[in-house]
Amino acid sequence: LxxxxxxxxxxxxxxxxxxxxxxxxxxxxxxxxxxxxxxxxxxxxxxxxxxxxxxxxxxxxxxxxxxxxxxxxxxxxxxxxxxxxxxxxxxxxxxxxxxxxxxxxxxxxxxxxxxxxxxxxxxxxxxxxxxxxxxxxxxxDSEKRIRAANIKKVTTKVHNAAQALLTEQRNVLEPLCEDIQEDWTKVRSQLELDVGTFERHVATIGQSEIQNIEIALRQTMYEHINKGIDNKDVQPRFEQILASESKLLEKRVHEKMTRKIDDFIATISERLQRFTERVDELQHVNHGMNSTPLGNNLKFDFKFSNGINYFGLVSSLAGGVLMLWNPAGWVVLGIGAVTAAVSLGKAVWGLFDKDFKKSEQRKAVNKNLNLLNKSLNAEFKKASATAVKGITQKTEQLRTEVEISVEQTKIISIELKHVAMRLQHLSQSIK
Structure with a gap:
């Protein structure tokens, strides 16, 4: 003793x-x-x-x-x-x-x-x-001394444990939480930029493909007009070509949208993967630079594996968006707003002047093409707005889930500090 x-x-x-x-x-x-x-x-x-x-x-x-x-x-x-x-x-x-x-x-x-x-x-x-x-x-007074010695041993152990936890919290966990929060703030900003980039790409796809179908329709109809076509055949031929081109439009937009969505999912997944790898790296760096009395006996493992499938949430972004590009979707609605009633007034005069007839036929085609362009763009904007809204909501849900995990690191740090303080109080109350 x-x-x-x-x-x-x-x-x-x-x-x-x-x-x-x-x-x-x-x-x-x-x-x-x-x-x-x-x-x-x-x-x-x-x-x-x-x-x-x-x-x-x-x-x-x-x-x-x-x-x-x-x-x-x-x-x-x-x-x-x-x-x-x-x-x-x-x-x-x-x-x-x-x-x-x-x-x-x-x-x-x-x-x-x-x-x-x-x-x-x-x-x-x-x-x-x-x-x-x-x-x-x-x-x-040996009994008294032994009891005092035992109390001293217990209080010392409890006090040392409290100090070790406080040191771990201060030197390892708190800096780790700050680094994770700082990294996540950057990733969150990048995700917001990714959504904005996706929205611009969607708009570009729609404008480009709608312009392509307009060009294709005009070129084909002009060829028929130049060869000579009766006024009564202009509308059926226009509708026939429009039906064929609309199927190609649906296919091309669907393919391009699928690729853009895949690219978007890959980008988001890569950002999350880099973030989780960065968390692992930060844990390794903090444990390596800040040795504590606990040594290797206490390590914090933030794998963000608390039942939340982040990458599953990212993948689920695709389903709802692709549903928008189906045969009964925006293309049908856009075409439905166009009567394709090619107005060919002055038909009698056209019987005597073929150039005049062709000019009137081209005007009728252009008028309907302009109407088609406006209608398709309007419907595409509605559909793309719904798609972007879905993407935004899913991405926001993803951000919320990750932020819950990031916030949990703070909670762990705070709780560890509280535990250490309670142990400190306990060591002082043992008599």
Missing amino acids: FQTCATGKAAAPQTGDPGSPGTLEKIREHLGDQTEVWSIFNKRITNPMQLQKPELLTDGEKESLRVLDATMNKHLGNQYQGCISLSAQPAFLVSADCLVPMSDLEGNRSKFLKKMSTQDVLSRSGITQFVRWLTQTMVS
């Missing part, structure tokens, strides 16, 4: 230099939680006259021992109990029975015994009091 620190001078053991521990550091390193430390000042006395003084210690030695006690308390805390002063040499001489005849030890023994009795020497040297302390005081 206790260790002694014996010294022949009234001074504290030396402290060490950085990288080279001194006596005090070595003592502290080897102390158990239940250990009590006492200093024993063994005063060197060779002359009986020194024992005949009223007190064993001089005023200077007492002051030096007060400094020693203060220093030991500073380095060892409550485990340091105080200093015991004695002089072992005179006590040994008067107690020894088998000294070598005619030796210096025997001569010194005789000098002490000529001046005082054995009991006086033992008492004045402090040995009698020391033996009484060892055999009576230490034993009489």
Whole structure:
């Protein structure tokens, strides 16, 4: 339960230099939680006259021992109990029975015994009091001391655990949470830009393909007009070509939209993958740079695998969007708004002037093509707005789910700090 620190001078053991521990550091390193430390000042006395003084210690030695006690308390805390002063040499001489005849030890023994009795020497040297302390005081309150030592051990363990958790929270978890939050803020901004880019690509696809069908229809109808076509055949031929081109339009838009959606999903998935890899990297860096008393016994693992399928959410973006590009979708609605009633007034005059008839036929075709262009663009904008809205909602749902995981890292950090504080309070309340 206790260790002694014996010294022949009234001074504290030396402290060490950085990288080279001194006596005090070595003592502290080897102390158990239940250990009590006492200093024993063994005063060197060779002359009986020194024992005949009223007190064993001089005023200077007492002051030096007060400094020693203060220093030991500073380095060892409550485990340091105080200093015991004695002089072992005179006590040994008067107690020894088998000294070598005619030796210096025997001569010194005789000098002490000529001046005082054995009991006086033992008492004045402090040995009698020391033996009484060892055999009576230490034993009489042993139960109390053992209980106090056990409480000290428990409180030390709890206190150390609290400090280790606080260190882990402060040096590892808190910086990790800040880094994750900073990275996620960047990723979230990139996701918003990705949605905006997708919206622009969708608009470009619609405008481009609608323009293509207009060009194809005009080119084909002009060819028929140039070859010569009756007025009554213009509308059926226009509708026939429109039906054929509309199927190609649906197919091309569907294919391009599918590729854009696949690209969008791949981009989002890649961003999330890089983010999760970055989280792993941050954990490794923080654990490597900030060693704590817990060492490798406590590690935080933010894999974001709490039942949320982020990549499944990304993939689900495709389904609702592709439903918009079907035969009963926006193309049909756009064509339905065009009567394709090619108005061919002045037909009688056209019987006498073929160039005039062709000019009127082209005007009728262009009029309907303009109407078709406006109608298809209007329906495409409605459909694309629905698609982009679905993408935005799904992406927002994805961001929300990831932010829940990011927020959980903060909650863990806060809870760990609270646990450490409760342990600290517990260590102070144990009595």
